[in-house]
Amino acid sequence: MPCLIFFSRKDKTLYSYSINGRLLETIQEDSSHVMSPIIIKDLNFIEILIYGNEKGEIYFRELPFLNIRRKLDVSVNSPVLSILLSKDRKYLFCGCGDGEFSVLTDPNFTTLSQVRIDEIGRASSDLQ
16 A cells, blocks of 8 residues: 655654555654665565664564564664665665664575576486
8 A cells, every 4th residue: 555654753753644644553763763764565565664763773664554574783872874775675785874884685585596496406306
């Protein structure tokens, strides 16, 4: 479902609205900043909001209702400054204020070519 996401620094709240202006969900945050937000689709075409904060945490929230999917600590008390998804959508690059650079990946993610290689490998071992 298409939605609009807003963050209020004043009350540290994420707001999700439908495109018709109906409030869908509000979530109170611990931090006063949402850094480098991006929206991606997972393998099931569910939209995921990914953002960092000034505490070095990265949040993954399902849209439109902002359900938390995952929270990662990528730096100790240093802000997440940038988040970027690789072209092949396998890796998430994260840069932090202390110079830390993290590369994140989902260990459950397999591409179609990887599955085919695994199947060919199993088939050839079954023949022997």
